[in-house]
Amino acid sequence: MSGFPIAITGTGMVTGVGLNASASCAAIRCAIDNFQETRVMDNGGEWIMGCGVPLEEPWRGKTKLIKMAAAAINECLEGNKQLKPEATPMLLCLSEQERQGRVIDDDNQFFLDLQDELGLEFHEKSRVIAKGHVAVAVALKHARSLIQDLKVKHVLIVATDSLLVGTTLAHYEEYDRLLTSNNSNGFIPGEAGAALVVEPVSARQEYQLVCVGLGFGVEEAHVYSEEPLRADGLTAAIKESLADAGHGESVLDFKITDISGEQYYFKEASLAFSRIDRTKRTEFDIWHPADCVGDVGSVLGVVMIAVLKTSCEKSYTKGNHILTHLGNDDGKRSSMIFFWQRGREQ
Structure with missing residues (x-):
């Protein structure tokens, strides 16, 4: 890592x-x-x-x-x-x-x-x-x-x-x-x-939600652009976050994103993950809390992490290794890798 x-x-x-x-x-x-x-x-x-x-x-x-x-x-x-x-x-x-x-x-x-x-x-x-x-x-x-x-x-x-x-x-x-x-x-x-x-990260035995990787990118074909979308910016951000975490995409169990209803962002998320996915999966769930609270701008990422923490604590997640990604209308992209793990595991 x-x-x-x-x-x-x-x-x-x-x-x-x-x-x-x-x-x-x-x-x-x-x-x-x-x-x-x-x-x-x-x-x-x-x-x-x-x-x-x-x-x-x-x-x-x-x-x-x-x-x-x-x-x-x-x-x-x-x-x-x-x-x-x-x-x-x-x-x-x-x-x-x-x-x-x-x-x-x-x-x-x-x-x-x-x-x-x-x-x-x-x-x-x-x-x-x-x-x-x-x-x-x-x-x-x-x-x-x-x-x-x-x-x-x-x-x-x-x-x-x-x-x-x-x-x-x-x-x-x-x-x-x-x-x-x-x-x-x-x-x-x-x-x-x-x-x-x-x-x-503490040395205590209880489980914690730990951010182990961060990545950033810029999408030239953003939502206001007329360029064909290849999801280069989000792909780069996800790759960087995985490298930062020191893991490959095979560890990921599901993802939570800031998608709020527009087809552009669903397509981008699908394209980006397909370009890094090399693992045979029967499912890869995607959560998007904006379905309930709407697009709340700069707060949406914090809401996503809070939802993730609570879901891990209450044991209704799809796994313990989670991909999170966000995007701005101007093309800025970010990706975060979270692990639900005991504090001593690093």
Whole structure:
């Protein structure tokens, strides 16, 4: 293994199907969604469907993003009393700065506002990662460096995002990306906040969800491109993550992805895996939690990992070696390899 393994030891979630991690994961396991009509109409005169988070007050915009993130962070803090904010870097995952309808105009100020909401200050190595879907993989790479090089005990990865913004919905509808009355090849938008606690892999005997490999790539034939899709970027990312983990694809039991309904991403996932698969399998399951919570932007990767952790703990996975991959509309791709293993196995 060329990479440095790190463990996911805590989760927090606020989604349209649950206001904490356990409720959200239970709903996703049961394939329960909360898709409802938004306040925005499509070009056919029908209400666009979305998956909003029902908080106690009708907050909107930046305020709601902060409230969702704060709730997820507090869940992680309550679940791990050894986590000290002042000694813990927080890696805040946000949408891409160029995304249409983005409500955050100053990322650094948003970070400070989130700290004010919590009444806490985090480690000086905290940072904002405005990378959309792939942000969680970038954050795990930074977390690995912080744990390996600076010997920090915990890193908190936090994400908050919402696609339920009029300008954002109008942009996606213009490019036939949304599921509407006029378009069946699209996704349902959502919003969420989520957080992960990341630690060094311990020597304890209990099982842990361990990230053993990370990989990145760029797809030239992205969703807005007119180039023929060969899935080169995702293939490269998966190969790099396997090399980082020090394993071949034969160890993989199933995968969990950010696919949210568009045929382009299903085709890409199928092409990429077919180009690396050399093992005779009777099945290779694919999970996509966006079926329940919608496309929640930069939060989707964190939701996927939280779902994976809970499923491993409750023993309803398809195996202990999992491929996870994500992609941005501009072609950025990431891949992560997770093992459910005892802490001493490295």
